[in-house]
Amino acid sequence: MKKLITIPGSSSKNSINKQLVEYIGSLVQNVEVTNVDLNDYNIPLFSVDESSKNGFSEDLLKLNTLIDEADAIIISLAEHNGAYSAAFKNIFDWLSIIDGKVWRQKPMLLFSTSPGVRGGATVLEIANARFPYNGGNILGSLAVPSFQENYNDGEIINSEIKSEIDHLVKQLEESL
Numbered sequence: 001m002k003k004l005i006t007i008p009g010s011s012s013k014n015s016i017n018k019q020l021v022e023y024i025g026s027l028v029q030n031v032e033v034t035n036v037d038l039n040d041y042n043i044p045l046f047s048v049d050e051s052s053k054n055g056f057s058e059d060l061l062k063l064n065t066l067i068d069e070a071d072a073i074i075i076s077l078a079e080h081n082g083a084y085s086a087a088f089k090n091i092f093d094w095l096s097i098i099d100g101k102v103w104r105q106k107p108m109l110l111f112s113t114s115p116g117v118r119g120g121a122t123v124l125e126i127a128n129a130r131f132p133y134n135g136g137n138i139l140g141s142l143a144v145p146s147f148q149e150n151y152n153d154g155e156i157i158n159s160e161i162k163s164e165i166d167h168l169v170k171q172l173e174e175s176l
Helices: 016-027 048-054 057-070 087-096 121-134 159-175
Strands: 002-009 031-035 073-079 107-113 135-146
Touching: 002 016, 002 057, 016 031, 016 073, 016 107, 016 159, 057 087, 073 121, 073 159, 107 121, 107 159, 121 135, 135 159
Parallel strands: 002 031, 002 073, 073 107, 107 135
Antiparallel strands: none
């Protein structure tokens, strides 16, 4: 069976991006889904000094192996001051030292959400521009606005957004 990993770009225990990415991962048919929680990985703050002195942490290598073994990736990015959250950026920086092609050309979907009307669109623009340089085979992306208004009881309730998500999920399924 094909393997899918979902990655929330946030370390918040109640992350709306975690809720969104796990929901979307559950829609993908005929895959084994692994939901990553950034809080499960004890990874030091990236620096050249840390890398030279201590190498790669065991948790970083575990996460890298999950990406390596996955057939597809879905990420939902939190937007902090118009960019990646510090937790995601730290992990992304570490992973890029192990392999510059972090995403290994695996089919991927990118999402973002926020309580606001832009839904994290700025961070999504950054990722759409950056990830291809790091091996991102982005099939599609979507910023989901006003999360609390469009998500209820574990699912997207806005029919237009739901339709866009379903279309992206279908593209991902067809790529596997």
